[in-house]
Amino acid sequence: MTSWNLPPQEIEDRSFAIIDGEAPAHSWPPEAWSIVRRMIHTTADFDYVQSVRMHPQALERGRRAIASGAHIFTDTAMAKAGVSARRLAPFGCRVECLMADAGVAAAAREGHTTRAYAAVEAALDRLEGAIYVVGNAPTALWRLLELMDAGRARPALVVGLPVGFVNAAESKAALAASDHPHITALGRKGGSAVAASVINALADLCAQGENHA
Numbered sequence: 001m002t003s004w005n006l007p008p009q010e011i012e013d014r015s016f017a018i019i020d021g022e023a024p025a026h027s028w029p030p031e032a033w034s035i036v037r038r039m040i041h042t043t044a045d046f047d048y049v050q051s052v053r054m055h056p057q058a059l060e061r062g063r064r065a066i067a068s069g070a071h072i073f074t075d076t077a078m079a080k081a082g083v084s085a086r087r088l089a090p091f092g093c094r095v096e097c098l099m100a101d102a103g104v105a106a107a108a109r110e111g112h113t114t115r116a117y118a119a120v121e122a123a124l125d126r127l128e129g130a131i132y133v134v135g136n137a138p139t140a141l142w143r144l145l146e147l148m149d150a151g152r153a154r155p156a157l158v159v160g161l162p163v164g165f166v167n168a169a170e171s172k173a174a175l176a177a178s179d180h181p182h183i184t185a186l187g188r189k190g191g192s193a194v195a196a197s198v199i200n201a202l203a204d205l206c207a208q209g210e211n212h213a
């Protein structure tokens with residue numbers, strides 16, 4: 001009979017060993033692969049080996065932001081819940097989702113737009129050096145791109161992984177083509193859980209760096 005009641009760390013270690021063994025050939029360097037592998041671990045989807053796109057400065061900017069206790073904004077409560085408080089605790093990062101904010105809801109109604117769009121606007125004066133995590137709403141990612149292109153927003157990193165059929169693939173393609181530090185994946189796939197997994201993987205890299213210092 002297969003042993004199923006395994007300790008959590010053994011389950012994770014075995015999972016990573018399976019991913020490493022079954023992943024198609026790729027050229028991801030070790031630190032970048034740790035991000036992609038965590039995304040695969042979260043979704044059981046090897047398509048991320050080919051679809052992920054990382055800006056050349058993404059890992060450096062993301063690690064530096066987390067290590068300095070950067071503010072992390074998410075576009076869904078689910079993404080916020082998926083970000084590991086235990087991993088971020090040593091660095092003092094705060095994770096915030098503004099979607100349920102009454103002012104954001106009012107601004108969305110008045111502006112005839114989505115709450116995700118209005119939430120980006122509400123966070124605008126706190127985006128310098130922050131990380132913005134988009135796992136659901138293409139409107140959030142489009143608005144971030146507009147603000148960054150205009151020089152009005154300078155987050156350290158954008159994790160752009162909205163999922164769906166309307167503007168999800170298009171917004172991610174625009175992010176991937178931009179010169180703004182980003183981690184994204186081409187196509188329709190994404191979601192709050194996989195977006196959160198990117199932050200968890202970055203936090204793990206930060207912790208490894210501290211342990212080796």
